[in-house]
Amino acid sequence: MANSRSPRPAPDDAFPTSTSRLQAETEAVLLDHIPTQAQAESAQLPAKLNRSAHVQFLARNFIQGFPAKYTSQDASQPWLMFWTLQSFSVLQVGLDAGNKQRAIDTILTWQHPDGGFGGGPGQAAHLLASYASVCALSIAGGPGEKGGWDQIDRKKMYQFFMSLKQPDGSFLVAHHAEVDVRGIYCLLVTATLLDIITPELIEGTASFIASCQTYEGGFSSASQPYYSSMPYTPESLLSSPRPPLGEAHGGYTFCALASWVMLQPFLDLSPGGISRERPQINVKSLVRWLVQMQGSAAEIGGFRGRTNKLVDGCYSWWVGGAFSLLEALGVSASATGEDSRASGRDAQPGEEGKDGENEHEWDDVDDSFFHREALQEYVLYAGQHPTGGLRDKPPKNADAYHTMYCLSGLSSAQHRMFPSVERREQIREAWKAISPQDTLPSKIRKETFLNSLSWTEDESASKILGGEANRVNATHPVFNLTITHSESIMSHFYGQKVPS
Ligand code: FPP
Ligand code: ZN
Numbered sequence: 001m002a003n004s005r006s007p008r009p010a011p012d013d014a015f016p017t018s019t020s021r022l023q024a025e026t027e028a029v030l031l032d033h034i035p036t037q038a039q040a041e042s043a044q045l046p047a048k049l050n051r052s053a054h055v056q057f058l059a060r061n062f063i064q065g066f067p068a069k070y071t072s073q074d075a076s077q078p079w080l081m082f083w084t085l086q087s088f089s090v091l092q093v094g095l096d097a098g099n100k101q102r103a104i105d106t107i108l109t110w111q112h113p114d115g116g117f118g119g120g121p122g123q124a125a126h127l128l129a130s131y132a133s134v135c136a137l138s139i140a141g142g143p144g145e146k147g148g149w150d151q152i153d154r155k156k157m158y159q160f161f162m163s164l165k166q167p168d169g170s171f172l173v174a175h176h177a178e179v180d181v182r183g184i185y186c187l188l189v190t191a192t193l194l195d196i197i198t199p200e201l202i203e204g205t206a207s208f209i210a211s212c213q214t215y216e217g218g219f220s221s222a223s224q225p226y227y228s229s230m231p232y233t234p235e236s237l238l239s240s241p242r243p244p245l246g247e248a249h250g251g252y253t254f255c256a257l258a259s260w261v262m263l264q265p266f267l268d269l270s271p272g273g274i275s276r277e278r279p280q281i282n283v284k285s286l287v288r289w290l291v292q293m294q295g296s297a298a299e300i301g302g303f304r305g306r307t308n309k310l311v312d313g314c315y316s317w318w319v320g321g322a323f324s325l326l327e328a329l330g331v332s333a334s335a336t337g338e339d340s341r342a343s344g345r346d347a348q349p350g351e352e353g354k355d356g357e358n359e360h361e362w363d364d365v366d367d368s369f370f371h372r373e374a375l376q377e378y379v380l381y382a383g384q385h386p387t388g389g390l391r392d393k394p395p396k397n398a399d400a401y402h403t404m405y406c407l408s409g410l411s412s413a414q415h416r417m418f419p420s421v422e423r424r425e426q427i428r429e430a431w432k433a434i435s436p437q438d439t440l441p442s443k444i445r446k447e448t449f450l451n452s453l454s455w456t457e458d459e460s461a462s463k464i465l466g467g468e469a470n471r472v473n474a475t476h477p478v479f480n481l482t483i484t485h486s487e488s489i490m491s492h493f494y495g496q497k498v499p500s
Contacts, residue, residue: 007027007031007034007296007297007298008296008297008298009024009027009298010023010024010027010296010298010299012024019308022310023310026299026310026311026393027298027299029393029394029395030298030299030300030302030311030382030393030394031298032394033300033381033382033394034300034377034381035381047376047377047380047381047465047466047470048380048466048469048470049380049384049410049466049469049470049472050384050386050388051091051469053384053386053387053388053389054087054091054384054388054389054390054403054407055088055091055093056388057385057387057388057389057398057403058084058087058088058091058093058389058400058403061080061084061400062084062099063099066080066400070400074119074120075118075119075120075123075129076119076129076132077106077110077119077120077129078107078110078117078119078128078129078130078132078133078136079128079129079132079400079401080400081103081106081107081132081133081136082132082133082135082136082139082404083400083401083403083404084400084404085103085136085139085140086135086136086139086404086408086475086480086481087400087403087404087407088139089139089473089475089481089482089485090404090407090408090410090411090472090473090475090482091407091472091473092472092473095140099140100140100141101146103136103140103141104137104140104141104146104147104148105146107133107136107137107140107141107148108148108151109121110123110129110133111133111151111152111153112124112125112160114156114159114160115153115155115156115157115158115159115160116129116130116156116157116160116161117129117130117132117133117134124174124175125160125174125175126173126174126177127161127164127171127173127174127182127183127184127186127187127190128173128182128183128186130157130160130186130187130190131185131186131187131189131190132186134152134189134190134193134194135189135193135479135480135481137149137152137489138193138479138481138485138486138488138489139481139482139485141489142488143492149489149492149493152194154194154195154196154493157190157194157196158191158196158198158201161187161190161191161196161201162200162201163175164183164187165201166179166225166226167204167226167232167234167237168204168207168208168225168226168237168242169202169203169204169205169206169207169208170184170205170208170222170226171183171184171187171205173186178222179222179225180221180222180252181209181212181219181221181222181252181255181256181259182221182251182252182255184205184208184209184255184256184259185254185255185256185258185259188202188205188258188259188262188263189258189262189478189479192262192448192452192479192490193479193486193489193490193493194493195445195448195490195493195494197444197445197448198441198444199266199444202263202266204237205259205263206260206263206266206267206279207238207279208223208242209256209259209260209263209279209281210260210279210280210281211223211224211242211243211244212244212245212252212256213244213248213256213281213282213285213286214244214247214248216247216248216285216289216307217248217282217284217285217286217287217288217289217290218248218249218250218252218253218286218289218290218293218306219244219248219249219252219253219255219256219257219286220244220245220246220247220248220249220252221245221246221249221252222244222245222246223242223243223244223245224242224243224244224245247306247307248289248306248307249305249306250293250303250304250305250306250315250318250319250322251305251315251318253286253289253290253318253319253322254317254318254319254321254322254325257286257322257325257326258322258325258477258478260281260329261325261328261329261451261478262448262451262452262478264328264329264451265444265447265448265451266444267279283326283329283331286326287326287331287369290319290322290323290369290370291369291370292307293305293306293315293319294319294370294371294374294375295311295378297374299311299378300374300377300378300381300382301371301373301374301375301377301378302315302316302375302378302379302382302383302393303315303316303318303319303320303370303375303378303409304319305318305319310393311378311393312392312393313378313379313382313383313390313391313392313393313402313405313406313409314392314401314402314405314406314409315405315409316375316378316379316383316405316406316408316409316410316412316413317405317406317408317409317412317480318405320370320375320409320412320413321408321409321412321477321480323368323369323370323412324412324416324417324418324477325477325478326369327417327418327419327477328419328451328477328478332367332418333367333368333369334367368416370413372413372414372463373413373463373465375409375410375413376410376413376414376463376464376465376466376470377465379406379407379409379410379413380410380465380466380470382394383402383406383410384406385397385398389402389403390402390403390406390407391406407472408475408480410472411472411473411474411475412475412477413463413465414462414463414464414465414470414471414472414474415457415462415474415475416457416458416461416462417455417456417457417458417474417476417477418455418456418458419451419454419455419456420454420455420456421454423453423454423455423456424450424454426499427449427450427453427454427496427498427499428446428450429499430496430497430498430499431446431449431450431496433497434495434496434497435495435496445494449490449494449496452476452478452479452486452490453486453487453490453498455476455477455478455483456483457474457483
């Protein structure tokens with residue numbers, strides 16, 4: 001695989017700018033990290049996941065505490081916990097009971113007395129901190145008096161969510177704060193896991209998400225705020241144009257698309273109030289934008305977060321991970337005939353398929369929208385810090401955020417996840433045995449449960465670059481938790497059994 005593609009520099013227009021210089025410098029650094037054919041063949045620089053170094057990096061932070069350079073992240077304590085615990089999970093490392101309890105007790109200190117979780121003890125509740133805390137509890141916690149799950153005040157969490165709701169269907173990320181799609185994603189995951197989604201909570205939210213799609217195809221952080229069309233009526237909110245605010249970005253695109261997927265069961269409902277048109281997104285331009293975020297061979301197939309910016313390991317998840325989400329919309333590369341050629345990696349116009357030196361470059365292209373092995377190369381060759389932990393790109397240091405998102409991105413490149421009709425049926429049967437009636441609230445809960453837990457791995461389609469020793473756990477495409485952790489917490493709160 002190594003050097004089987006001839007890395008060409010990104011084309012430029014011969015007018016150097018700081019952007020083009022940075023791009024060229026980055027390519028030079030990255031190229032230095034691809035082993036030559038000879039090195040790869042002699043296994044001097046194999047594509048090896050340095051599992052033990054990463055576990056040591058994570059354990060040092062988790063057990064001894066984060067080093068002083070993390071002081072600025074005092075309001076992100078739930079994130080540090082989630083990134084660490086989820087990295088362990090992706091690496092297939094379980095925690096012992098003592099460490100789990102320590103994590104549970106710490107996470108509960110972040111719960112706000114008025115609902116939701118803050119970034120640390122005594123800090124204001126925030127949607128992002130609530131998501132990270134609940135996900136961390138999904139991993140470390142369990143039911144019972146000290147297990148953490150039953151100590152989450154779900155009623156107050158719901159009230160906190162409702163207090164952030166805006167007339168256009170969006171949510172503030174915290175009181176007196178801004179609106180953005182990260183907050184909506186965090187709210188929807190938390191509400192889904194804890195079984196507190198209601199039609200009232202998410203009314204208008206899908207329309208808001210749709211309004212954040214930009215002309216490029218990806219999503220921006222938000223759209224024009226509702227108060228810009230004041231005085232408003234529900235009708236004027238819907239009829240006034242809602243241009244997106246800012247540019248398409250991988251982080252926001254993941255959040256918007258995952259939210260869109262979680263909102264699918266509600267799209268056909270007209271929950272009270274005026275009847276709304278079914279909101280729509282442009283899936284074709286979204287797919288085109290996503291594939292174009294994959295870097296060329298000179299960038300070892302990493303993903304960038306926005307047009308004309310640099311590749312970065314965390315987008316292995318935010319963009320690489322977004323492709324699985326498309327499966328929930330019935331869009332897959334094999335069905336549409338698109339594949340990673342659409343990303344423009346390497347191929348110059350007219351070169352694809354013709355005889356010649358580049359033909360072999362596409363031998364390993366499968367029916368994915370992106371080059372799954374190339375992304376694994378980016379994470380393994382450029383993302384891994386030699387002393388443990390993963391990073392944006394060399395020569396940067398490793399950090400907790402990039403460690404988790406590089407590993408989750410590696411997971412999404414290794415495993416093909418899809419919503420399985422058979423799995424859905426199995427879970428539906430089990431649901432029927434416990435809750436036979438289909439009254440409206442239970443129907444909504446059921447759809448949310450089935451949609452969330454029908455994600456299954458197509459094991460025949462996994463691709464593990466560097467061999468089995470590099471295998472990491474599959475992760476839930478929407479929540480970024482393992483399937484086991486997703487099933488455990490959801491079956492607890494929904495009072496349902498999930499067939500094994
Ligand atoms: C740009 O940083 C980064 C953003 C505009 C926000 C990114 C959003 C996410 C990563 C999603 C977070 C999701 C949740 C759930 C909290 P930059 O200019 O340093 O990076 P760039 O050059 O790669 O765009
Ligand atoms: Zn990054």
